[in-house]
Amino acid sequence: MDPSQVKIPALADLTIDNITENVIRINSLNPDPRMKYILERLVEHLHDFARETRLSTSEWMAGIQFLTKTGQICTDVRQEFILLSDIFGLSLLVDSIDHPKPAHSTEGTVLGPFHTHEAEHMSNGDLMSKDDKGEPLLVVCNVKDVQGKPISGVTIDIWETDSSGHYDVQHADRDGPDGRCVMTSDDEGVFWFKAIVPVPYPIPHDGPVGQLLKKLGRHPMRPAHMHFMFEKSGFDHLITALYLKNDPYENSDAVFGVKNSLIVELGKVDKKTAEKYGVDEGIALMTYDFVLVTEKESFNLRAENSKKALEKLGRRVKIVEGLPVPDVD
Amino acid sequence: MDPSQVKIPALADLTIDNITENVIRINSLNPDPRMKYILERLVEHLHDFARETRLSTSEWMAGIQFLTKTGQICTDVRQEFILLSDIFGLSLLVDSIDHPKPAHSTEGTVLGPFHTHEAEHMSNGDLMSKDDKGEPLLVVCNVKDVQGKPISGVTIDIWETDSSGHYDVQHADRDGPDGRCVMTSDDEGVFWFKAIVPVPYPIPHDGPVGQLLKKLGRHPMRPAHMHFMFEKSGFDHLITALYLKNDPYENSDAVFGVKNSLIVELGKVDKKTAEKYGVDEGIALMTYDFVLVTEKESFNLRAENSKKALEKLGRRVKIVEGLPVPDVD
Structure with a gap:
């Protein structure tokens, strides 16, 4: 040059x-x-x-080597840097900053590395898990806005592990998607389906992140949960999950995904419910009302939070394309 | 579990x-x-x-992808994470913290990724570069302690690029080490050798780090310099380099390696010097007095600096194996 x-x-x-x-x-x-x-x-x-x-120079070199190994174990189906971000709580923090939720709306949590784009579209009442070793579960949910009005036509991605604690993509010999589906909320804002009771499972821990957890005296377990992702034009994208109450890892999730408002207690299907939904009486029942925020409300809340946080830092701020930049004028 | x-x-x-x-x-x-x-x-x-x-989530994802690419381009002969550390000034900072130098001793600087362990041992007066396109240079140096006493028997690693700005290892077709040697200071603490005048060159910039520099509007150039590394039992390991005065990149080194005390002005070999060292009159001359610190002095200074820095942070400190740990007792 x-x-x-x-x-x-x-x-x-x-x-x-x-x-x-x-x-x-x-x-x-x-x-x-x-x-x-x-x-x-x-x-x-x-x-x-x-x-x-x-x-020290040798500690710095240990860091360089750790990052190098973390990059080199990544493949099309494994993202070790996301895992690293997860176990340091950074993923949850970024989601909380980027998708702030006003009071009375459903909180978000970590996406995790197991969402795919190949799940089949299912209708109310369909069975989304073919695993017959799993404990049968009926899931009945509502989608509402913050005023309590049902929202119809919301696209909902749902995914969970099988009864052995593995997502479909973790089985090398799988013959198509399983334990996942895409649904649409009906005119009453309802979606319901048959699934299996989620189980706790370890995050992939045979790589650098697993070795780090071990060194730190931490376990790699996630408490039992089911993932949900909501999308409808005009509403803020919601990535969340429901966690089962009294899971042994409820208070020590390796990736910091649990929030109190997302913990649910499973019920039992009574006679009336069994007849209504065509399932066996006595099986496990999960119900939840998801509350979505409008895109505009989320945008404004994010901008307001940014402004407050930067003012606390002593920096004047302007919002450019929805994100804060110090105001140097 | x-x-x-x-x-x-x-x-x-x-x-x-x-x-x-x-x-x-x-x-x-x-x-x-x-x-x-x-x-x-x-x-x-x-x-x-x-x-x-x-x-934001998308910025976080851009960061995840950048780190993944940085890890994946690394090989046995390419370390992109060190390069990333270099262009953020972290490498220089860590060296400055780990190898503090008292006044009147020679400062350290970045090691860079091109030191090898295959250089030949040479004697005073030997030629360390076979590149006949390079401009001939006579290098005459002293090694002293902080009291000015010559130090004999110091092992000195020296390496520089050829006249095209490439280290030997960057040529796929090379037939052995070139532009590098290991010397030992003599009884008067002197070492001298023939080399070529260093030239400016770009760091490897065809990967993620090069793309980042480009995005930042920064160039990838390093000013002309020659690397030196000193080792003798009882003395703090010194990794340093000499930079040529008035190099066009003297004030904008891509890896922040330049320190004022390490900038040298090349002289010209006069008749007497030419006769003494058996070189042509009029060729370029580089001279420098390197001043080494004892291991003990460096250890104490490091501990003292650590203590001060942590006290400024408001944390009581104890030194464990030479490194600070907050004192919680």
Whole structure:
């Protein structure tokens, strides 16, 4: 390249104390204000982390090697960096920031790595798990807005493991999707289906993330849950899950997905319900009212939260394409 | 696993504001106090970064994908995560923390990814570059302690690129090491050799790190320099480099390696020097006095700096195996 094209602000003599401002300055040529802000915060936290821990060269090298292994175990069907983000609580945090929920609406939680786009569309009353070793479960849900009005025509993705704690994609010899379906809420905002009672299971722990958990004295287990994802134009995309009350891992989920409002107690199907839904009396019953927020409400709440958080940091903020950027004018 | 073995402190209902303390708490079962401290700082900075940027799900996913690509391009001879650490100034910062240098001693700088363990041992006066397109250079150096006393028997690794800006290992068709050697300082603490004048060159920029630099409007160039590494029992390991004054990239090194004290002005070999060293009059001359610190002095300075830094943070500190750990007693 032509050195006369170097437009970078001259670096000062670099020390432990001034390197951060110098790296931020050299990155400030970036024309994208949002990326500029993200990198400024990234560099400052990265450097503060090294300064506060007095990170040694050999510890730094251990980190480099850990990240390298984490990248190298990733494949089309395995995402170890998402797993790493999950076990550090970052995934839940990002979802909470990006999809804030006003009071009385259903909270979101981690997506996890097992959602696929191949689930079959099913109708009310269909059976979504072919696993006959699973304990039969009837699921009856409502979808409402924050005013309590039923929402029809919502697309709902639902997925759970089989009774051995594995998602369909984890079986190399599977012959199609199982334990997952896509439904649509009916005119009364209702969707209902037959499934199996979810069981606790470990996240994939034969790689770098599993080794880290072991070193930390943490287990890799997730409490029993069923995933739900809701989509309808005009409403904020809701990624959530329902957790079974009294699961042994309820208070120690390896990926921090449990929220109190998402814990459900299973009931038992009584005679009247059994007749109404055409299932056996006495099987397990899960019911829940999901409350969706409009896109606009979510957008405004996100912007408001951002403004408050950045003001607390002492930075003036403007919102560009829905995301905060420091206001330098 | 047996759920009764779960010894993890129960997680509270997780929110944007309490998730950090909960993740730190679940990690606190780790029996290694140093690792516990490092992970505590890591989680806090990671979460603060997300909170302060109000990181969106799609930005988070872009980060996951960037890290995955960075891991996947790594091979036995390419380390893209070190490059990433270099361009964020983290490598220089860690070296500065881990190898603090008292006044009047030679400062360290980034090792870079091109040091190898196959360089030939050479004697004073040998030629370490076979590149006949390079501009001839005579290098005459002293190694001293902080009292100015010559240090003999120091092992010195030296490496530089050829005149095209490539290290030997970057040529697929090379037939052995070139542009690198190992020397030993003589009884007067002197080592001298023939080489070529270093030239500026780009770091490998055909991968994720190069793409990031481009997005940031930064160039991938390093100013002309020669690497030196010093090792002798009882002295702190010194990894450093000498930079040529007035290089076009002197103030914008892509990896933040330049320090003022490491910039040298090339001289010209006069008649007397030419006769003494058996080289042509008028060729370029580089001279430098390297000043090494004892291991003990470096250890004490590191501990003292750590103590000060952690006290400034408001944390009592104890030093375990040379590294700080918060003192919780």
